[in-house]
Amino acid sequence: MNRIEELLTIFRSAVVNPEGTATAVGNEFKGVVGIMPVYAPEEIVHAAGYLPVGIWGGQKSVSKAHTYLPPFACSIMQSVMELQLEGVYNQLDAIIFSVPCDTLKCMSQKWKGQAPSIVFTHPQNRKLESANQYLEMEYRIVAEKLEQLLNVRITDEALQNSIKVYNENRQVMRLFTELVMDYPEIINPVNRHAVIKARYLMEKSTHTKLVRELIDLIRQNPPVPWKGKRIVLTGITAEPEALLNIFEENNLAVVADDLAQESRQFRHDIPEGENPYLRLARWWQEHDGCSLALNPQKPRGDMLIDMVKQACADGVIVCMMKFCDPEEFDYPVYYQQLEAAGIPSLMIEIDQQTTSFEQVRTRIQSFSEVLEG
Amino acid sequence: METKGMNGKQLLAHYQAQLEEEARRAKKSGRLVCWSASVAPSEFCVAMDIAMVYPETHAAGIGARKGAPDLLEVAEKKGYAQDVCSYARVNLGYMELLKQQALTGVQDEKLANSPAVEIPLPDLVITCNNICNTLLKWYENLAKELNVPCIVIDVPFNHTMPISQHSKDYIVGQFGEAIAQLEEICQRPFDYDKFYQVQEQTQRSVAEWARLAGLMRHKPSPLNGFDLFNFMALIVCGRSTPYAEITFKTFADELEENLENGIYAFGENEKKRVTWEGIAVWPHLGHTFKTLKNAGTIMTGSAYPGMWRLEYTPGDLSSMAEAYTRIYINTCLEYKVLQLQQVVDSGNCDGILYHQNRSCKLMSLLNVETAEELQKRNGLPYVSFDGDQTDPNNYGAAQFELRVQALNEMME
Numbered sequence: 001m002n003r004i005e006e007l008l009t010i011f012r013s014a015v016v017n018p019e020g021t022a023t024a025v026g027n028e029f030k031g032v033v034g035i036m037p038v039y040a041p042e043e044i045v046h047a048a049g050y051l052p053v054g055i056w057g058g059q060k061s062v063s064k065a066h067t068y069l070p071p072f073a074c075s076i077m078q079s080v081m082e083l084q085l086e087g088v089y090n091q092l093d094a095i096i097f098s099v100p101c102d103t104l105k106c107m108s109q110k111w112k113g114q115a116p117s118i119v120f121t122h123p124q125n126r127k128l129e130s131a132n133q134y135l136e137m138e139y140r141i142v143a144e145k146l147e148q149l150l151n152v153r154i155t156d157e158a159l160q161n162s163i164k165v166y167n168e169n170r171q172v173m174r175l176f177t178e179l180v181m182d183y184p185e186i187i188n189p190v191n192r193h194a195v196i197k198a199r200y201l202m203e204k205s206t207h208t209k210l211v212r213e214l215i216d217l218i219r220q221n222p223p224v225p226w227k228g229k230r231i232v233l234t235g236i237t238a239e240p241e242a243l244l245n246i247f248e249e250n251n252l253a254v255v256a257d258d259l260a261q262e263s264r265q266f267r268h269d270i271p272e273g274e275n276p277y278l279r280l281a282r283w284w285q286e287h288d289g290c291s292l293a294l295n296p297q298k299p300r301g302d303m304l305i306d307m308v309k310q311a312c313a314d315g316v317i318v319c320m321m322k323f324c325d326p327e328e329f330d331y332p333v334y335y336q337q338l339e340a341a342g343i344p345s346l347m348i349e350i351d352q353q354t355t356s357f358e359q360v361r362t363r364i365q366s367f368s369e370v371l372e373g
Numbered sequence: 374m375e376t377k378g379m380n381g382k383q384l385l386a387h388y389q390a391q392l393e394e395e396a397r398r399a400k401k402s403g404r405l406v407c408w409s410a411s412v413a414p415s416e417f418c419v420a421m422d423i424a425m426v427y428p429e430t431h432a433a434g435i436g437a438r439k440g441a442p443d444l445l446e447v448a449e450k451k452g453y454a455q456d457v458c459s460y461a462r463v464n465l466g467y468m469e470l471l472k473q474q475a476l477t478g479v480q481d482e483k484l485a486n487s488p489a490v491e492i493p494l495p496d497l498v499i500t501c502n503n504i505c506n507t508l509l510k511w512y513e514n515l516a517k518e519l520n521v522p523c524i525v526i527d528v529p530f531n532h533t534m535p536i537s538q539h540s541k542d543y544i545v546g547q548f549g550e551a552i553a554q555l556e557e558i559c560q561r562p563f564d565y566d567k568f569y570q571v572q573e574q575t576q577r578s579v580a581e582w583a584r585l586a587g588l589m590r591h592k593p594s595p596l597n598g599f600d601l602f603n604f605m606a607l608i609v610c611g612r613s614t615p616y617a618e619i620t621f622k623t624f625a626d627e628l629e630e631n632l633e634n635g636i637y638a639f640g641e642n643e644k645k646r647v648t649w650e651g652i653a654v655w656p657h658l659g660h661t662f663k664t665l666k667n668a669g670t671i672m673t674g675s676a677y678p679g680m681w682r683l684e685y686t687p688g689d690l691s692s693m694a695e696a697y698t699r700i701y702i703n704t705c706l707e708y709k710v711l712q713l714q715q716v717v718d719s720g721n722c723d724g725i726l727y728h729q730n731r732s733c734k735l736m737s738l739l740n741v742e743t744a745e746e747l748q749k750r751n752g753l754p755y756v757s758f759d760g761d762q763t764d765p766n767n768y769g770a771a772q773f774e775l776r777v778q779a780l781n782e783m784m785e
Binding site: 068072097102103105106107108109121122123124125130134138294297298320323325328330332333 | 456457458461505507510511513514523527529539540542543547705706729731734735737739741742
């Protein structure tokens with residue numbers, strides 16, 4: 001096995017076995033804090049000496065969750081509820097909830113796990129300075145609650161350092177996603193996703209180091225012209241692997257993504273500044289193009305069009321999280337813009353409860369034929 | 374038209390029509406028209422003489438007149454998924470037809486045949502997420518599709534009660550921004566004197582609304598809670614005008630007189646009293662009401678109309694911020710349960726009906742926990758049923774009847 005394969009195996013095993021990674025890496029840490037989707041100041045947890053671990057559900061059928069959630073709650077929260085009830089999250093020392101949609105507001109009030117939960121609210125009138133002040137205070141309260149719960153002290157210095165670690169990771173992730181658009185032969189959709197998702201399961205400086213090594217190794221190879229088509233993904237997540245394999249089967253390379261679980265997390269850095277909490281707040285102010293971050297200008301469509309152009313993509317695949325209303329509200333607006341720009345798009349449903357991918361396989365196949373023209 | 378001698382229900386119909394007519398006239402005469410979320414602060418725009426239109430009330434009316442399916446179809450064609458709030462889909466469908474008419478000069482057949490009350494397109498929109506974040510996404514789309522300014526009053530979810538100072542400060546900061554936006558849109562300074570008067574008027578309307586709702590505490594009740602659902606149109610659309618105050622006062626006076634004369638909503642037939650948790654099932658309002666009435670069950674509690682009990686001190690923006698963010702579905706579960714408990718208690722209710730509303734995640738996804746918590750406190754029986762505020766397809770008449778029957782048996 002060459003080193004590239006070795007590295008990819010490390011990322012993939014982290015993704016496939018999240019509990020294992022959390023336990024193993026947990027040795028270097030005081031414990032593990034769960035981070036509910038989609039955006040939370042992980043840096044504060046890192047500064048506390050705890051490992052933040054992303055909670056993104058998983059592909060599974062649900063039964064126990066039916067007692068607590070109606071069928072029209074989004075697919076990812078159905079899995080998260082099922083896993084809560086199965087006790088999967090009981091090893092966490094705490095869990096942090098943000099509440100940028102109505103479903104997450106409710107989920108934050110019906111947590112069934114044993115770990116204590118900490119909830120904070122993002123402001124949505126985001127371009128105002130008063131929004132930054134509000135969010136700075138929310139983050140300070142999150143830090144205070146963590147200090148009390150975990151019996152730790154979070155210094156400004158430690159937080160500034162954690163922000164540095166996270167910004168370095170964001171930078172290296174941008175390098176990675178830009179580089180691999182020219183290396184679809186080496187980094188297929190499954191591996192691209194694994195490298196990115198492993199961010200949620202590994203300590204960030206460790207992850208950065210491994211990704212940097214991977215980048216250097218990839219660069220040593222000459223890019224091979226890609227015979228298939230190039231696509232951009234948009235949505236909350238593009239999982240599971242079975243779905244990503246269908247892209248590969250149809251010679252579709254993921255050359256860029258606008259996924260909340262992936263590039264939206266590291267499209268831009270935490271801005272510079274003296275006050276670490278205000279820095280974290282300003283990141284949210286500058287964050288655009290996500291269905292969970294209000295902006296009446298709705299820049300997502302234009303951002304997608306730019307992304308398609310920059311990545312020389314042939315089309316967009318909309319990965320619609322089942323019953324995610326914020327994403328469903330964005331779709332009709334950016335769909336029109338993509339149509340007007342002559343960019344082909346296909347909407348597929350992301351359902352963590354499904355076991356059959358035949359229908360989506362057929363649709364992706366037809367779409368790839370359309371792209372072949 | 375002379376209003377003298379009209380009773381409460383006549384005044385409701387009269388003023389509702391008058392507000393709609395005023396909005397249409399405003400548009401024709403060049404006054405600005407604003408589309409507003411139902412519990413967004415109306416005071417700022419009204420102080421600037423802007424005509425207000427409320428899409429949620431408009432959509433509920435369309436639902437009640439059985440006109441929703443055509444507009445839902447327009448929204449679906451546009452790409453809106455079926456699990457998006459049906460108020461939003463009805464309105465976005467209606468907006469699409471109005472927009473096409475404005476662009477082409479041709480009225481779509483669906484619009485021509487719609488039982489919807491005619492409303493003008495907005496020059497600006499105002500939204501507030503105190504009753505859901507869906508209202509942020511919906512209005513974001515309206516502003517984008519119509520290319521009009523969007524005033525946002527973001528009231529952060531109160532995960533911890535009491536309401537934090539930094540939250541109130543942030544909301545007050547947004548009030549300042551809303552004023553600045555309005556000055557730019559209207560091209561004149563904000564009218565602070567009128568603003569104060571409008572705040573005072575709003576408080577008088579809210580006080581009469583509270584007085585009216587308070588009549589449901591009497592046993593037997595002079596007021597049928599479903600009437601409150603109907604009168605809600607004016608607390609939404611007219612609370613910053615004298616119309617709401619006049620109407621609620623007249624109706625409450627009538628009911629107090631009835632009470633003195635021993636005239637009750639269900640005559641001698643009031644057997645049991647229930648709280649209705651959630652939004653009404655507008656397309657099947659008659660069926661839900663009659664099913665309960667046939668069993669002698671009167672609805673004397675609902676936290677939904679109570680969302681407009683926006684009590685604050687005029688002139689004090691911080692207290693106004695607090696009033697607009699303290700809505701029971703914008704708070705933690707514990708506070709929500711406490712509020713609902715008060716509704717159940719003050720209505721002297723024997724049981725609770727939970728509307729599992731396909732359109733409203735915020736008013737459905739916590740129903741199990743709310744019901745369990747509340748039952749621990751008051752021991753009252755409850756049932757839940759599946760429905761929808763405007764999409765007629767998400768309601769099963771037979772299921773509703775069975776659940777009501779089960780509740781009645783448990784209340785015996």
